[in-house]
Amino acid sequence: MSSSQFQPLLGTIALLTGFLPTPVCGVTITDAIHEGRAQFRIETARATYFYDRSGGGFSRLIDRDGNDWISFKKEPLSGTRAAAGAGYRGIPNLVFGAGNPDAGAGHPGHDQCESTVIAADAIRTVSKSGRWGWVWRFSEEHAALTIEKADPERPYWFLYEGTIGGRWSPRSHFWGTNRGGPRREQPFGRDKVFDSWRWVYFGDDAAPRVLLAAQVAGDDASDTLWYMGTTAEELAAPDGMIVFGFGRGAAGPLLRGAGQRFLIGLVEETAGGLDGHARLADVAARWLAAAESADGAPSIEVWYGDEQHFGRLGVPQKWINILGRATARAGLASLHYSLNGAVPMALSVGADGYRLARPGDFNIDLEYDALPAGANILKLVASDVAGRRAERTVTVHCHRGRVWPLPYAVDWRQEQTITDAVQIVDGRWKLEAEGVRTVEPYYDRILAFGDRTWTDYTVTVAVTFHSYAPPLKSAPTYGVAHAAIAARFPGHFADQRRPHVQWYPLGAVAEFRLGQQLDQSSWRIFRDGTANSRAVAIVEPRMRRVELGIRYQLKLRVDTLPGPAARYRVKSWKYGDPEPARWDMDSKEGGATIASGGALLVSHNTDVTFGKFTATQNDPEEP
Structure with missing residues (x-):
């Protein structure tokens, strides 16, 4: 982008805020039009975002190859299955509900919001009613949403509704979450998948990248995923979209209050197997750890995933080991773990000159023979000196009766x-x-x-x-x-x-x-x-x-x-x-x-x- 292109936005920011932002490396914001509607165009190293200024949501998310992972069109906007190929699409599509006067806020194509550039890497959106407000901040890797204000009487959700890899092709799509992946189920209609996830990615066999979305503060609220076609043929329909929602329950939105934070971004990584999934899990862990430490809250990394298996081939030694690192900007006060609901046990953290290499490193020795067969729930809790806490749950699968093959x-x-x-x-x-x-x-x-x-x-x-x-x-x-x-x-x-x-x-x-x-x-x-x-x-x-x-x-x-x-x-x-x-x-x-x-x-x-x-x-x- 030329400096002359950026000048109108600089003048707007100076008028509204009284200062000129310092340009941020790898992020530029300009004016644009999509589907006849005013947009902010945000260009980063990995993606180009189109943000609907009156809707308060993303209408396009374009990768390096020109594929649009949202593909919003304004007609039809809603009220018909055909809208799955047009107006239903968007991110984050926050506010919903019959009788809700703010319904459509956070959704491209609607006119419930006003959006302004508040820094060279940030956009603030406020609903016209004044009951809702949020900020998007952009980096080279991802976009981060913070809910600053929410109607205390109304729940909301965070949705991705769009075209994985730039196309509607459910049979070539895959997805994965912190509970495992890649997965190729193709739920639709009444066959929706419900669970509670911390992060999720979406990919297509023809794409060398995935879209990763994460909820910074995990919760127990239901999340959902399914495919919606534009006709009754569902998966065989000529067009459609993925429907994913953090806090989307069977009966509607479940999230409440300000303070919720979410991350979205394209990752130049495929998930063509468990190794790809593991690499994406590392990216998600890094994003979440950085987001948590940014506000001073403790964070817990688990290096080899939230689902770990032991004994699948056999048992090489008496222990199994769960490894990771806990950090806290204010200073880590304690780290505890509890297995299957037992009394929490204090963990030693590094560095200790022996097996714990860096500050905050932990290594949990669990005796294999003492573990019940099947899934065991390990809960980690980190606290900092200011009293803030972070939790992480790991499912430890214990397999029995197998002898490691030789040769x-x-x-x-x-x-x-x-x-x-x-x-x-x-x-x-x-x-x-x-x-x-x-x-x-x-x-x-x-x-x-x-x-x-x-x-x-x-x-x-x-x-x-x-x-x-x-x-x-x-x-x-x-x-x-x-x-x-x-x-x-x-x-x-x-x-x-x-x-x-x-x-x-x-x-x-x-x-x-x-x-x-x-x-x-x-x-x-x-x-x-x-x-x-x-x-x-x-x-x-x-x-x-x-x-x-x-x-x-x-x-x-x-x-x-x-x-x-x-x-x-x-x-x-x-x-x-x-x-x-x-x-x-x-x-x-x-x-x-x-x-x-x-x-x-x-x-x-x-x-x-x-x-x-x-x-x-x-x-x-x-x-």
């Missing part, structure tokens, strides 16, 4: 989410083209797989070292930085810390250590130990050089020996080279206090990518 192989290119292939014990991880990578390297970032029944097996994994923290004696390196494989790991010992930090007793953890200098790298094996005696350390005498950015293969084999005892052997080589015949280390020392257990991949203060890996049953005839 087992993972090619990350075939996985939709990290947790489809492994159980995350510690840390933030992301799925990339070459594998799974640490997001925040720190003390013992851990992935678990395998089964508590596994005994003699071999694990081989591809590892790329990107960077590392030089090993110092103090926290959090404690003298070592490494990538490691562990075998026969029962789970952290239940010491006095929460989360628990004691590794022993265990089978063994084989650490491929990076030295102060990269040519000082070598293996170290910790094995055995008891609740009261440390594990035994065996150090490889030979040093070798490691190159950052180069992929290596690491291999660990465990075999049962008479006694009972156990033998642990390790080797490493550059990816693509022939596997060496000889093992780098061979440890037979000690007694085998742990005779079985799953495996771990571990990064300790090292930025690594774990690529393809395999676990195979040992052939006792092989050397």
Whole structure:
């Protein structure tokens, strides 16, 4: 937009408010016309919005490819099914109801409102009656709505009614929520879906993006989703729209009062599977955390989603772990969790120099065998020093009776989410083209797989070292930085810390250590130990050089020996080279206090990518 285009709006703002706004990076607002009606055109990096000035709602939402995700038309405006292809469409379509004198406020095509630009990134709308008022504030990522005033006698809702991906094609549309996705149900008419959601996205198979909508303060009010065609053929109708509503119950609007906040925006991400859904969940969590912290309220991130499954493949260790971060601008006072309605338990939060890397980090150890089978409800409550609270609910699904298959192989290119292939014990991880990578390297970032029944097996994994923290004696390196494989790991010992930090007793953890200098790298094996005696350390005498950015293969084999005892052997080589015949280390020392257990991949203060890996049953005839 040229500066001359912006001058009329600057003059209007100066006249109404007495100041000139500072232009906001990535957001411009100009005048426009759509369907013969006066609009504000808001251009951002990801979307162009058309805002109906008299209606107080969006009539168009245009993506980078020119597709309109709302597609409002003024005729017919209402009163007929045909309006599903025209005047029913819009965002947020707030005020509704027969006999409500403000019905139509917040809806394009109506004339109940007056709207003004109040800053270079913000528009305020007030109903002509004076009973309603709200502000939209725009960023490069999304638009944020705050309800400033609401008629105390009238409920309202927040709707998205429009064309997903710019077209009416229910059979190619999908959607997802904080409870799961992507979903392809096509509810219509009397077959509406009702639930209570925190966020929701909408996508089309032909679109490289989705529309994400979120309610900043979650509630228990009913939300709904369904498709509405322009004719009685419903899904087969020639035109129509998605109908979604926060606070839209079966009998009408449910939201009340000022203070409600909502977010909408296009996200350049598809949800073609569970991994896409997980990435969108991360975006939603980030948006919500930023919105909550903006007004000082605490916020709670749960890193791997509000629906988590354990035991689907088998049980690698005794604990399951729910990880995340709680923040509060005023200062976090406390964080508690309650499982299935039990008395709330206080949580330790980071940083602690061990498993909790950053301020506000938490890791809830839950004993798998103590969980009831099926869905378990975990409620988190964070409070700040000013007494404000935030809540988050996680459904923990406990699956029983399954044994992790052996042999087992993972090619990350075939996985939709990290947790489809492994159980995350510690840390933030992301799925990339070459594998799974640490997001925040720190003390013992851990992935678990395998089964508590596994005994003699071999694990081989591809590892790329990107960077590392030089090993110092103090926290959090404690003298070592490494990538490691562990075998026969029962789970952290239940010491006095929460989360628990004691590794022993265990089978063994084989650490491929990076030295102060990269040519000082070598293996170290910790094995055995008891609740009261440390594990035994065996150090490889030979040093070798490691190159950052180069992929290596690491291999660990465990075999049962008479006694009972156990033998642990390790080797490493550059990816693509022939596997060496000889093992780098061979440890037979000690007694085998742990005779079985799953495996771990571990990064300790090292930025690594774990690529393809395999676990195979040992052939006792092989050397």
